[in-house]
Amino acid sequence: MSRGSLAALGRxxxxxxxxxxxxxxxxxxxxxxxxxxxxxLVTRKLDGLLQGDYLGLLPGPGTExxxxxxxxxxxxxxxxxxxxxxxxxxPHVRQTIVDRELETWLAVDLSASLDFGTADCLKRDxxxxxxxxxxxLTVRGGNRIGAVVGTGSNTYRVPARPxxxxxxxxxxxxxxxxxxxxxxxxxxxxxxxxxNRPPRRRGMAVVISxxxxxxxxxRPLRRLAVRHDVLAVEVLDPRELELPDVGVLELVDPETGLxxxxxxxxxxxxRYAAAASEQRAAISAALRHAGVGHxxxxxxxxxxxDIVRFVAAQRxxxxxxxxx
Numbered sequence: 001m002s003r004g005s006l007a008a009l010g011r012x013x014x015x016x017x018x019x020x021x022x023x024x025x026x027x028x029x030x031x032x033x034x035x036x037x038x039x040x041l042v043t044r045k046l047d048g049l050l051q052g053d054y055l056g057l058l059p060g061p062g063t064e065x066x067x068x069x070x071x072x073x074x075x076x077x078x079x080x081x082x083x084x085x086x087x088x089x090x091p092h093v094r095q096t097i098v099d100r101e102l103e104t105w106l107a108v109d110l111s112a113s114l115d116f117g118t119a120d121c122l123k124r125d126x127x128x129x130x131x132x133x134x135x136x137l138t139v140r141g142g143n144r145i146g147a148v149v150g151t152g153s154n155t156y157r158v159p160a161r162p163x164x165x166x167x168x169x170x171x172x173x174x175x176x177x178x179x180x181x182x183x184x185x186x187x188x189x190x191x192x193x194x195x196n197r198p199p200r201r202r203g204m205a206v207v208i209s210x211x212x213x214x215x216x217x218x219r220p221l222r223r224l225a226v227r228h229d230v231l232a233v234e235v236l237d238p239r240e241l242e243l244p245d246v247g248v249l250e251l252v253d254p255e256t257g258l259x260x261x262x263x264x265x266x267x268x269x270x271r272y273a274a275a276a277s278e279q280r281a282a283i284s285a286a287l288r289h290a291g292v293g294h295x296x297x298x299x300x301x302x303x304x305x306d307i308v309r310f311v312a313a314q315r316x317x318x319x320x321x322x323x324x
Contacts, residue, residue: 152184
C-alpha cells in the first residue's frame with residue numbers, strides 16, 4: 001500500500017509537469033488528492049505508535065532554566081547555581097521549566113539530485129513522505145512544526161505552526177516547492193545552519209537529504225545537536241549503490257546537465273559498488289560522530305515499515321524495554 005501511494009505520487013508529478021501549462025486547476029486538484037492519500041496512509045500506519053511520547057525528547061524536569069532556590073539534601077548537585085551561591089554564601093540550585101510543548105524544525109534538501117529514482121518512486125517523493133511522517137509523529141498537544149527548504153539556488157522558510165492544520169500547510173508548501181530550471185546543489189551546511197538562527201529553546205530538528213553534498217555539513221550538524229535532538233533522514237536509490245549490467249549506460253548529472261557514457265563492465269561495476277559503499281560508510285560515520293539519529297529510507301523498500309522499526313527501536317533503547 002505504501003509503495004503504491006508513493007508510486008502514484010511519482011506518476012502525478014510526471015503527469016503534472018506535462019499538464020501544468022494546459023490545465024493548472026487539474027494539477028492542483030490531483031495534488032490535493034494525492035497528498036490527502038499520503039496523509040491518510042501515514043495516519044493509519046503511525047497513529048498511536050508513540051502513545052503520548054515524543055520521538056526525540058524524553059519526559060523529565062525540563063531544560064529551560066527557571067528560578068533558584070536553596071539546596072536541599074537529595075537535590076542534583078549538577079543543578080547547582082554557583083553565581084547565586086557565591087553571592088549569598090548559601091548553596092542554591094537552579095530549577096528548570098518543564099517542557100510541555102515541542103517545536104520541531106525540518107531542513108528539507110530538494111536539490112536536483114533528489115529528482116532521481118529507479119524503483120517505486122523518486123527520492124524527492126520519499127523526502128516528502130518523510131516530511132509527512134515526521135509531522136504526524138511530532139504534531140500533537142499544541143506542538144509546532146516548521147521547515148527550511150533548499151532547492152539549489154533558493155531557500156524557503158515555512159513558519160512553524162501548531163496543530164494538524166499547521167502540519168498539513170507545511171506538507172503542501174514543501175510539495176509545491178518548485179526547483180529552479182538551472183538546478184544546482186543546495187548548500188547543505190547553510191541549510192542546516194539556518195535551523196540555528198534565530199536561537200530557539202531546546203526542541204527537535206530533522207534533516208532530510210541524500211547527503212551527497214560536498215563535505216562541510218558535519219560541523220553545523222554538530223552545533224545543531226548541542227542544543228536540539230537531531231534526526232538525519234537519508235534517502236537513497238538502489239542504483240546509487242550499484243550499476244546494472246546493461247552494456248553502455250548513459251548517465252546525466254541532474255545538477256550540471258553533463259552527460260557521461262559508461263561501459264558497465266564487471267570491473268567498472270565492482271569499482272563503482274566499492275566507491276558507493278565507501279561513500280555511504282563515510283556519511284554514516286559523519287552522522288554518528290555528530291551524535292545524531294540516523295534513519296535510512298530507500299526507494300525500493302517499505303518506507304513506513306522502516307520508520308516504524310526505527311521509532312520502536314529508539315523507544316526501546318530510551319526506556320530500556322519498559323513501558324512508561
